[in-house]
Amino acid sequence: MKAIILTEPGGVDKLKVAEIPAPVPGDHEVLIQNKAISINPVDTFVRSRQQYVDYVLGEGAKEKPIILGWDVSGVVVDTGKAVTRFKKGDEVFGMVKFKGHGKAYAEYTTAPEDHLALKPANTTHEEAAAATLTALTAWQALVTYARIQKGDKVLIHAAAGGVGHYAVQIAKHFGAFVIGTGSPKNKEFVLGLGADQFIDYTTERFEVVVTDADIVLDSLDEPGRSLAALKKGGRLISILTQFDDALLEQARAKDVYTYRMSVYSDGEQMKAIAGLLAGGELRSHVSETYTFDQIAAAHQSVESGRTRGKIILKP
Ligand SMILES: NC(=O)c1ccc[n+]([C@@H]2O[C@H](COP(=O)([O-])OP(=O)(O)OC[C@H]3O[C@@H](n4cnc5c(N)ncnc54)[C@H](OP(=O)(O)O)[C@@H]3O)[C@@H](O)[C@H]2O)c1
Structure with a gap:
């Protein structure tokens, strides 16, 4: 072969x-x-x-x-x-x-x-x-670790990327209010995925626009800024940065749950993703x-x- x-x-x-x-x-x-x-x-x-x-x-x-x-x-x-x-x-x-x-x-x-x-x-x-990998990452970040609930305000970085474009759709499926970040060329794309709000990272600082998120899905190397975008008691799930002690201390002070995840193979979760694809809720x-x-x-x-x-x- x-x-x-x-x-x-x-x-x-x-x-x-x-x-x-x-x-x-x-x-x-x-x-x-x-x-x-x-x-x-x-x-x-x-x-x-x-x-x-x-x-x-x-x-x-x-x-x-x-x-x-x-x-x-x-x-x-x-x-x-x-x-x-x-x-x-x-x-x-x-x-x-x-x-x-x-x-x-x-x-x-x-x-x-x-x-x-x-x-x-x-x-x-x-x-x-x-x-597959990116859809599972979005699923595990939002469902397994962040335990997303209807009505949650969810901030998704790099919303036009592999992980981000599935995360927007999965968060909407669970009834969240979704905010996605990206550069201007991706604004219509991200809103077209169902996001309720778009932040252009070239002109706006996301932690100034959003200070009361329930969940941040962080694929950037900016954990401090992502923490600032969360409300007290929120959930910060990182798929990139390992949190340092100073960040963890700040998160504790704000009662924020932190988790740095690594995606894993899972056929049951693949079945859930297949169900969303079959139903047209995920594209x-x-x-x-x-x-x-x-x-x-x-x-x-x-x-x-x-x-x-x-x-x-x-x-
Ligand atoms: N820990 C894990 O288990 C796990 C799993 C999957 C992925 N990851 C990691 O997560 C990251 C994202 O993965 P991916 O597959 O989604 O990557 P990707 O598809 O390559 O991401 C590309 C997207 O990132 C956006 N982007 C770049 N800089 C940005 C910024 N400063 N703010 C907002 N958006 C920005 C781009 O949008 P614009 O063109 O509009 O800038 C582009 O659409 C990678 O570092 C990957 O290695 C980790």
């Missing part, structure tokens, strides 16, 4: 298309013929530094070749002998083995059955591959699609930090 292998950590030139044997599923795994794969900022971190290879792949870093990627949508073509949830021919999607060695940048990927859900019929493989916005031969350009685009929605890779 064709796969994109990482020859060594470094620049985009370290990603090479290679012909390697297709993987064989373990007892609890299925073999997926990938129809679409999505790319995340973490792919570019792992590509560029050995410390991220070790941190994200863990024991899997010893396996060679290293194949980046965790987000897939495709067709089940083989099943391990203990698999009960899926059969050959099923169309599935999910974030596979995160953290771990996901090996999604390939024509075929093996996946534990409990990392997957059936792809809704109204959702393309591109849209489904998109709604993926795919802004760019690349082939394996264009992987360098795809990574450069993600590294710009300015992409809208999701970036897709097609085998």
